[in-house]
Amino acid sequence: MWDFLFQGFAVAVSPLNIALVMGGALLGTLFGALPGIGPINGIAILMPLAYTLGLPPESALILLAGIYCGSEYGGRMSSILLNVPGDAGAVMTTLDGYPLAQKGLAGPALGMSAIASFVGSTLAIIGLTLFAPLLAMVAVKFGPAEFFALMIFAFASMSAMMGKDPLKTLIGAILGIIIATVGVDSGTGVLRFTFDMPELYDGIDFVVLIIGMFAISEILLMLEHSFDKSSDKGMAPIGRVMVSMKEVMSCKWSMLRSGVIGFVIGVLPGTGASVASAVAYTTEKRIVDKEDTFGTGDMRGLAAPEAANNAAAAGSFVPMLTLGIPGSGTTAILLGALMLYNIQPGPMMFSEQPVIVGGLIASLYLGNLVLLALNLPLAGVFARVLTVPKWILVPCIAVLAFVGVFQLHSDLHAIYLMLIIGVFGYLLRKFGFSLAPIVLGFVLGGLMEQNLRRALAISGGESGILWESALSIGLWIAAIIVMVAPWLLGRFKSKAVAAK
Amino acid sequence: MSGAADRVLSILLLGLAAFIAVQASQLDVPFSYDPVGPKAFPMLLSGILALLSVILFFRPGQGGKWPRGALLLRLLGVLVLLGLYAWFFTLAGYLITTAITVAVLAWLFNSGPAKAVISGVLLSIGSYLLFTFALGITLPWGAWLTSLA
Amino acid sequence: MSTFSFASLRRPLLAVALAGAASVSYAQGGKPECLAPAKPGGGYDLTCRLASNGLEQASLLETPMLVNYMPGGIGAVAFNHVNGVRKGDPDLIVAASTGAALNLALGKFGRQYDASNVRWVGALGVDYGAVVVAADAPWQNLDELMKELQSNPTSVVIGAGGTVGSQDWMKAALMAKSGGVDPRSLRYVSFEGGGESLAALLGGHIQVFTGDLAELKPQLDSGTIRVLAALSDERMDGAYAEIPTAKEQGYDVQWPIWRGYYMGPEVSDADYQAWVERLQELDGKPEFAEMREARGLFPMSKFGSDFDTYVKDQVEEFRGLAKEVGLVK
Numbered sequence: 011m012w013d014f015l016f017q018g019f020a021v022a023v024s025p026l027n028i029a030l031v032m033g034g035a036l037l038g039t040l041f042g043a044l045p046g047i048g049p050i051n052g053i054a055i056l057m058p059l060a061y062t063l064g065l066p067p068e069s070a071l072i073l074l075a076g077i078y079c080g081s082e083y084g085g086r087m088s089s090i091l092l093n094v095p096g097d098a099g100a101v102m103t104t105l106d107g108y109p110l111a112q113k114g115l116a117g118p119a120l121g122m123s124a125i126a127s128f129v130g131s132t133l134a135i136i137g138l139t140l141f142a143p144l145l146a147m148v149a150v151k152f153g154p155a156e157f158f159a160l161m162i163f164a165f166a167s168m169s170a171m172m173g174k175d176p177l178k179t180l181i182g183a184i185l186g187i188i189i190a191t192v193g194v195d196s197g198t199g200v201l202r203f204t205f206d207m208p209e210l211y212d213g214i215d216f217v218v219l220i221i222g223m224f225a226i227s228e229i230l231l232m233l234e235h236s237f238d239k240s241s242d243k244g245m246a247p248i249g250r251v252m253v254s255m256k257e258v259m260s261c262k263w264s265m266l267r268s269g270v271i272g273f274v275i276g277v278l279p280g281t282g283a284s285v286a287s288a289v290a291y292t293t294e295k296r297i298v299d300k301e302d303t304f305g306t307g308d309m310r311g312l313a314a315p316e317a318a319n320n321a322a323a324a325g326s327f328v329p330m331l332t333l334g335i336p337g338s339g340t341t342a343i344l345l346g347a348l349m350l351y352n353i354q355p356g357p358m359m360f361s362e363q364p365v366i367v368g369g370l371i372a373s374l375y376l377g378n379l380v381l382l383a384l385n386l387p388l389a390g391v392f393a394r395v396l397t398v399p400k401w402i403l404v405p406c407i408a409v410l411a412f413v414g415v416f417q418l419h420s421d422l423h424a425i426y427l428m429l430i431i432g433v434f435g436y437l438l439r440k441f442g443f444s445l446a447p448i449v450l451g452f453v454l455g456g457l458m459e460q461n462l463r464r465a466l467a468i469s470g471g472e473s474g475i476l477w478e479s480a481l482s483i484g485l486w487i488a489a490i491i492v493m494v495a496p497w498l499l500g501r502f503k504s505k506a507v508a509a510k
Numbered sequence: 511m512s513g514a515a516d517r518v519l520s521i522l523l524l525g526l527a528a529f530i531a532v533q534a535s536q537l538d539v540p541f542s543y544d545p546v547g548p549k550a551f552p553m554l555l556s557g558i559l560a561l562l563s564v565i566l567f568f569r570p571g572q573g574g575k576w577p578r579g580a581l582l583l584r585l586l587g588v589l590v591l592l593g594l595y596a597w598f599f600t601l602a603g604y605l606i607t608t609a610i611t612v613a614v615l616a617w618l619f620n621s622g623p624a625k626a627v628i629s630g631v632l633l634s635i636g637s638y639l640l641f642t643f644a645l646g647i648t649l650p651w652g653a654w655l656t657s658l659a
Numbered sequence: 660m661s662t663f664s665f666a667s668l669r670r671p672l673l674a675v676a677l678a679g680a681a682s683v684s685y686a687q688g689g690k691p692e693c694l695a696p697a698k699p700g701g702g703y704d705l706t707c708r709l710a711s712n713g714l715e716q717a718s719l720l721e722t723p724m725l726v727n728y729m730p731g732g733i734g735a736v737a738f739n740h741v742n743g744v745r746k747g748d749p750d751l752i753v754a755a756s757t758g759a760a761l762n763l764a765l766g767k768f769g770r771q772y773d774a775s776n777v778r779w780v781g782a783l784g785v786d787y788g789a790v791v792v793a794a795d796a797p798w799q800n801l802d803e804l805m806k807e808l809q810s811n812p813t814s815v816v817i818g819a820g821g822t823v824g825s826q827d828w829m830k831a832a833l834m835a836k837s838g839g840v841d842p843r844s845l846r847y848v849s850f851e852g853g854g855e856s857l858a859a860l861l862g863g864h865i866q867v868f869t870g871d872l873a874e875l876k877p878q879l880d881s882g883t884i885r886v887l888a889a890l891s892d893e894r895m896d897g898a899y900a901e902i903p904t905a906k907e908q909g910y911d912v913q914w915p916i917w918r919g920y921y922m923g924p925e926v927s928d929a930d931y932q933a934w935v936e937r938l939q940e941l942d943g944k945p946e947f948a949e950m951r952e953a954r955g956l957f958p959m960s961k962f963g964s965d966f967d968t969y970v971k972d973q974v975e976e977f978r979g980l981a982k983e984v985g986l987v988k
Contacts, residue, residue, distance in 0.1 A: 037644075044645075050698070050700065051647075051699065054699035054704070055646040055647065056646070059646070149858070149862075150858045150859075150861040151862050151863075152862065153862055153863075153864035154848070154859075154864065175571055177565060177566055177569070177571070178571065180562055181523065181562050181563070184559050184562065185559075188530065188552070188559070191551060194733075195548035195822065196822050196851065197543065197547070197823070198539055198541070198543075198547065198822060199822035199823040199824040199825065200537055200538070200548045202533075202537065203530075203552075208735035208739055208768070208769065209731050209732065209736055210732075211731060211733065211736075211767075212730060212731050212732060212733070226592070229588065230585055230589075233581075233585060233588055234581060236619055237580075237584060279858045329854075333877075333878075334878070335854040335855070335857055335858050336700075336854050339699075339700055342700040342854075343699055343704075346700060346704065346705060346708075349953060349954060349955070352953045354876055354880075356876070356878060356880065356881060357880075357881035358877065358880050359877070399621070400619045401615075401619035401620060401621035401625065401626070401629070402621075402629055402633075405611070405615040405616055405629065405633060408592065408611065408615060409612065409634075412599065413637070413641060413649065416599065416649070417647045417648070417649075417728075418728065418730070419728070419729060419730060419731070420728060420729040420740075421729055421731065421740065422597075422599060422600065423731075425599065426596055429589070429592055429593060429596065433589065460851075464848050466544045466545055467543045467544035467846065468818075468865065470846055471545040540823070541843050541985070543823070543846065543847045543848065648727060
């Protein structure tokens, strides 16, 4: 069974292909680093280029794999440096990444995120190599009832993030779920909260939401800080730039666990890097965050979502390659790219086109290695972004936000919506809300409602379907455990604190 | 002291909850294959939100410092600027709107006039080249340039 | 800083702008553009790429065609945009499909719009609906499935990638109707797109999937599914030759998913005709036939007024259907 991988590596290590994977990785990093211009756009834009250049299918795939891996790495940069997530999977990265940068540890944080990304991807690619066909069969067993249970579990895990202000965390999550209800109802086709505006029919675009929420509100907050020097927490000067061995070792279990979680969630069609990183982060917070340092710049809080979202990105290749079913927007476009070359992914692909599969997997391995090699030494250079004065940095963020949204929608309404959401985000932040629960509510809430209703449509209204399978029962039990156990512990802890 | 801000917020959220409930109850559903339908979920959310805002009213937390005076004016200035940027984005084209927006933003962030103008011009041209040539993203020229071309 | 005057800027900017790859989203550069009214990666993206890659390969355009995206409202945003901002743009074609005709019929593009608000250029390919079950399903043909539905419509869970009123739902509803079963009495589940529905079929969560032929090819090759009926007028060739049509099994349901293009309402006859001829010429090339097949599409070959009539008739037909099943009053 290893033949295909060897053949794949044999194809991938030709000079042209190595150059392509490096070029792709660099370009991909650039795409990923710009907010709103993620892997989907990178591949959509460069796919025709690969075709026009007349590259053979393996080489084109290798270029695309490079871009794909690169943009997954690049997405974290703006999360860590600017508190603006580059894509859906990078939202959780802001939670500890940005505080680390504020402490002057931007360099080590970037290095750590590169290592965690590498570990997560590598784990997932190994999983993909070894178990892909098998996993695909398990993944399809995950039906609406199981997805609903998974969402319950994910919401239950969020209770770990309650932090300082549980009430506002809850309100934030509810607001996020409410935002997710805008648009055509996927069950009945009824328009909800669209106010007769066709721009809202498809709901609020995730990219518009996070760019508005994070980037625009960040601009307003930065203005406040620059105006009122006394309130300027500012950035500590950049200290050392390399991540230390000690830091890496302290995260090793977090990375491994999160990599596995990310991969498993990524394999399920319909859930992606955002769900994976959220579950990984909250799980790690429960397991290792004894001193309650997550959210204040804890390396493990950075490593967990980074390992998970990269693992999920690679995991979403499983249903695409083995079933021909794209598990995410990015794999949907990769699927299109494959079809351009007359390659039809599906159950027969592993046996019928081993060179293509092997080449793709080999180039994912190579792409990751190249990116690790690029990112570690360059972390210090990227961290210099923070030394750029505000009067240059802020206009750059504004321009990127505009271009990111405009190239996605070719439409000004989306930009206005982004600005409105930005004001909304700014106000919420001033009220002491954290943005992550809102974004999580948005991602998970829509999935939760849809899958609940799908499950009930299947059963004809019988609610028994929700806890029928072993998988869903397991998830329900896990949800109850994560809800109840820390709540009891938390009460105990707060009493102890109050006693002091 | 800042509990007042949270109280205002709680009233606003209560209003939002009521608005959602009214909107959801007015949905016209021809038919639904699932027993839950499109109304139940928003109604439930509205209920939870209402409950949480009542709790917030009685247990307000510590709010931050709210902008006032010159700062508030500057914040509004930035918003108006970004709104105008959007408004003229396709009309006047990327290069001009970006140059002006960047210059004004830089100036609002205390760059001084010379640096503001230079950064506006350089950034708009530089980013235009980067986006169109390196990243293949199409950006509007604006009507004036087209009439020349 | 008066040295950075407007006049001194203009020349280098023009040089940059005219240099080549640069172009405009609101198509003023005279560059041909295909607008995909969706996010990258979907069917509309494919439709645009079919035109842009095809035209480029066949050297039918002087400058390469751009593909831009305008998601929103299942095409409503782009339709409104073309009717508002770019009514007469001679360089812009917009990707459309049977879904656009359906949405026009349902009034989802805005009540004030119908098919005559744009100029329909032509279609370069077509796919057909299919009724699919898992390989181990009890039904060997459409008739057996319909008999079961007739005796107890809720005993079979049907799933597909769209909500009530979408194309995928229409396939299921029309199938039911052809056997005298009320579409409202079915047990129907909507997923996000064909991929998720196919996964649900393979996982045994739904029993019948009303999908499209082309997306089924890999599963068909591996024998994990059985296609009970193709919703086409006649049987397809090649890998699909074994699949009977619904019509030949006594249920008159057809669902072609054409992939075509429209232009703004005020585009001149000359410009419109130029595009019609361009696409027609492309359609006749053997290399293009290969490309179309690679994307899983069958030949369609309807252009100009022929296509215009076809779409308008289709919208009327859909309007009637929607009334029958109670979607519009």
